[in-house]
Amino acid sequence: MNNQIIRQVSAILEEEPIGCDQELEALAKIKKHDEYTYLHSLNVARLAFNLGKKLNISRLKLTELGWAALLHDLGKLHVPIEVLNKVSKFSPQELATMQSHPVASLVAYFNHLSFEARTFDRLSAAFEHHQRYDLKGYPSVKSKISLHPFSRIIAICDTFDAMTTDRIYQRRILPDLALKIMAQGYGTIFDPVVLQAFITSLGAFPVGGLVRLSDQSLAIVHQYHKGSSLDRPVVKKLPYSDSKEIDLSAGEYEGLRILRSEFPEDHGIEIRN
Amino acid sequence: MSPQKLTSVIESENHFLRLKLVEAKLVHSSGDQSDISLDELWPTLNFLKALGFREILFRRPSNGQISSWMGRLESYQQLFIQDPEYAGAGEFVWNELDPESETSLIECFRANAEPSTQPFEETVQVIELRLGPVPPMMSNLSVDEYALRAFINEIEGNKLEDCLARFESIFDEYRVTQGLNLPDDTSSLVASVICFALERKQVDKARSLVQANEKILKNIFSDPAWIIRLLEIYEPKTTEIQSWSEVFKLIATTQILDLIQSQPATKAARQLVKLMSIRVGREHEELITLCFQVATAKQKILLQWLSPHWRPKYYPQLWIQLEKSLQSSDLELIQLWMQALLRCYSAQALEDLKNYFYPMSFWKRIWSKSQSKEDSQTRLLNALNENRSTEILKFLKDIRPYVRGKSAHHVEKLISSFKERKAS
Numbered sequence: 001m002n003n004q005i006i007r008q009v010s011a012i013l014e015e016e017p018i019g020c021d022q023e024l025e026a027l028a029k030i031k032k033h034d035e036y037t038y039l040h041s042l043n044v045a046r047l048a049f050n051l052g053k054k055l056n057i058s059r060l061k062l063t064e065l066g067w068a069a070l071l072h073d074l075g076k077l078h079v080p081i082e083v084l085n086k087v088s089k090f091s092p093q094e095l096a097t098m099q100s101h102p103v104a105s106l107v108a109y110f111n112h113l114s115f116e117a118r119t120f121d122r123l124s125a126a127f128e129h130h131q132r133y134d135l136k137g138y139p140s141v142k143s144k145i146s147l148h149p150f151s152r153i154i155a156i157c158d159t160f161d162a163m164t165t166d167r168i169y170q171r172r173i174l175p176d177l178a179l180k181i182m183a184q185g186y187g188t189i190f191d192p193v194v195l196q197a198f199i200t201s202l203g204a205f206p207v208g209g210l211v212r213l214s215d216q217s218l219a220i221v222h223q224y225h226k227g228s229s230l231d232r233p234v235v236k237k238l239p240y241s242d243s244k245e246i247d248l249s250a251g252e253y254e255g256l257r258i259l260r261s262e263f264p265e266d267h268g269i270e271i272r273n
Numbered sequence: 274m275s276p277q278k279l280t281s282v283i284e285s286e287n288h289f290l291r292l293k294l295v296e297a298k299l300v301h302s303s304g305d306q307s308d309i310s311l312d313e314l315w316p317t318l319n320f321l322k323a324l325g326f327r328e329i330l331f332r333r334p335s336n337g338q339i340s341s342w343m344g345r346l347e348s349y350q351q352l353f354i355q356d357p358e359y360a361g362a363g364e365f366v367w368n369e370l371d372p373e374s375e376t377s378l379i380e381c382f383r384a385n386a387e388p389s390t391q392p393f394e395e396t397v398q399v400i401e402l403r404l405g406p407v408p409p410m411m412s413n414l415s416v417d418e419y420a421l422r423a424f425i426n427e428i429e430g431n432k433l434e435d436c437l438a439r440f441e442s443i444f445d446e447y448r449v450t451q452g453l454n455l456p457d458d459t460s461s462l463v464a465s466v467i468c469f470a471l472e473r474k475q476v477d478k479a480r481s482l483v484q485a486n487e488k489i490l491k492n493i494f495s496d497p498a499w500i501i502r503l504l505e506i507y508e509p510k511t512t513e514i515q516s517w518s519e520v521f522k523l524i525a526t527t528q529i530l531d532l533i534q535s536q537p538a539t540k541a542a543r544q545l546v547k548l549m550s551i552r553v554g555r556e557h558e559e560l561i562t563l564c565f566q567v568a569t570a571k572q573k574i575l576l577q578w579l580s581p582h583w584r585p586k587y588y589p590q591l592w593i594q595l596e597k598s599l600q601s602s603d604l605e606l607i608q609l610w611m612q613a614l615l616r617c618y619s620a621q622a623l624e625d626l627k628n629y630f631y632p633m634s635f636w637k638r639i640w641s642k643s644q645s646k647e648d649s650q651t652r653l654l655n656a657l658n659e660n661r662s663t664e665i666l667k668f669l670k671d672i673r674p675y676v677r678g679k680s681a682h683h684v685e686k687l688i689s690s691f692k693e694r695k696a697s
Contacts, residue, residue, distance in 0.1 A: 055421070055424075055425055055428075056425065057425055057428050057429065058429060061428050061429060065428075089364055098358075099356075103443075103446055103447055106443055106444075106447055106459065106462065107459060109462070110459050110461065110462045119465075120436050120439075120440070120466075120469065123440075123443070124436070124439050124440075124443075127439075127443050127446075128439075130355065130356060132355060137355055139446040140442075140446055145435050145438045145439055145442065146435065148435075148436075148439060149424060149427045149428045150428070159354060159355075159357055162357040162358045163323070163357045167358075170324070170325070171325060173323040173324075174323070177319055177322065177323045178323065180312060180316065180319045181319055181320050181323055181350065181353070181354060182354055183316070184316055184317070184320070184347075184350055184351070184354060185351065185354040185355070188351070189351065189354050189355050190354075191424075192420075193417065193420040193421055193423075193424050194424065196417075197421060197424075259297070260297065
């Protein structure tokens with residue numbers, strides 16, 4: 001068993017993945033097939049797990065949510081790597097292959113995992129994570145049912161990570177901008193309650209991001225105080241180590257605000273977690 | 274946010290406008306710049322900015338053209354949100370062209386492209402845009418506690434009906450996407466969903482899953498391990514038996530008979546008996562045909578169920594089977610065929626059975642040895658003893674004058690035992 005995968009999964013789920021050999025092997029297969037999909041799965045799981053924690057869902061369901069997110073793209077094992085990593089425009093056939101991965105997850109689950117009661121939650125999430133909240137997405141589902149709650153969480157985390165990750169053909173989108181764009185899918189593409197909870201949990205400018213303040217200085221989002229406005233976090237101006245905390249929600253900084261977030265690498269800055 | 278705000282700004286700038294997306298600035302025709310909020314002006318501008326566009330130039334587009342461009346970009350944004358990995362930017366048409374001159378009336382410039390620096394015309398009015406806080410999203414941000422609680426409850430108590438309906442959708446969609454049916458290797462998956470439905474007493478759901486996936490489930494219902502597993506899951510109530518038996522309609526009757534023989538002491542055995550009873554009630558004609566074809570072990574099981582279904586039309590076949598069984602020493606089988614024959618047409622059966630006891634030259638041809646004739650008579654008498662009735666007593670009295678030796682003693686014993694039982 002790949003120790004790196006075990007370590008990474010343990011860090012996300014905050015527990016040792018004991019008795020999950022099949023799941024870990026399935027993840028190893030994803031990693032071998034496409035490194036990007038593997039890293040994306042880890043990111044989505046991290047986001048989903050953290051959101052689940054903030055929602056105070058039970059430990060059992062939290063772990064299940066984490067696994068559902070880790071394996072949500074299992075169907076991509078059936079998509080040829082040259083299609084997965086294609087930089088130019090997809091042909092209709094290639095697009096159809098790409099978009100068939102939620103359906104392909106059915107066979108992928110069967111091939112790689114034993115079928116138990118909990119598989120229902122996981123497979124539902126794998127099948128529905130590209131389905132819209134208004135059921136106008138793909139693959140089609142019977143209109144009478146509501147999407148699995150895990151699917152609704154993972155759809156949001158999946159989109160957010162896809163937007164905020166660098167691709168060969170496109171630079172990543174800054175997190176605050178990604179959230180603003182995603183907000184345009186409020187109630188249509190995404191479950192409004194989950195989207196609200198997601199944005200609230202991250203803040204309008206996620207912690208660790210580089211922002212330009214209205215006095216033109218650069219700062220790093222340090223934290224959010226409980227009850228503070230989503231666009232007024234505590235920031236620390238650069239240079240970070242010598243800087244004092246500036247609580248933008250405090251009265252003394254009323255005139256100061258965040259203009260926008262910026263790419264750290266554009267300023268030669270590397271931000272570590 | 275309504276896109277009308279952007280439209281009114283463009284109108285106010287005499288339809289000639291330059292928007293700097295990265296800096297969030299509006300460049301007026303005078304060359305002055307003012308800060309704007311992309312969210313307030315038109316939230317889709319964030320989408321353009323996110324995809325690497327730096328500037329937008331509006332070169333006197335009409336309101337209709339602006340509206341068409343906005344509508345197109347909003348639809349792109351929806352596709353992108355739904356699928357950021359595949360909604361490749363290269364497939365989208367960002368500019369709005371003049372249909373006649375084919376020049377761009379609205380032109381979007383990427384970060385590495387230079388916009389044309391056509392001089393601005395004099396504007397009618399320079400508007401002031403309020404510089405407000407940057408809202409993270411344009412909808413209400415407060416999380417509704419009740420809605421959130423409902424969502425958490427949904428996670429903790431996922432509804433079974435939804436779960437099964439979801440799986441039906443998944444299977445349906447698989448069929449649509451893949452053309453025909455689920456591949457055979459997914460049969461266990463479908464069977465597991467059926468198990469899941471039965472575990473939760475959803476008999477009708479299990480039945481509909483079988484109905485929809487008959488083709489791929491054939492190998493499941495020919496696998497004894499799977500059959501036993503599915504049978505043992507749920508014991509149906511009396512009112513559910515018909516519906517429940519439909520879940521197992523793909524199991525061949527011979528397979529049920531095999532399992533009844535091989536699983537006599539399991540939980541599944543009780544279910545197999547129920548299944549067989551239903552099947553006999555519905556398909557007794559087919560089962561009678563089968564009964565004449567299968568090996569004796571299976572015949573013994575079938576004969577126990579078919580008893581009420583024998584009609585005179587089967588008489589010739591039953592007679593042949595009885596004669597065949599008489600050549601063996603399997604008394605149980607002889608008794609069962611005798612019972613079937615008497616059920617079928619007792620008057621004719623007893624008349625024909627007399628031939629076994631009358632001293633006719635015909636029988637000499639059949640039995641070359643008197644010993645085998647006597648054995649057959651003993652077996653018949655034993656079988657008749659298991660089917661006592663007034664008619665049989667009369668039969669015994671009728672043949673009494675013709676039997677000799679050991680058989681005569683047997684007949685006498687039977688008559689007296691019949692009489693004793695009648696008296697008691």
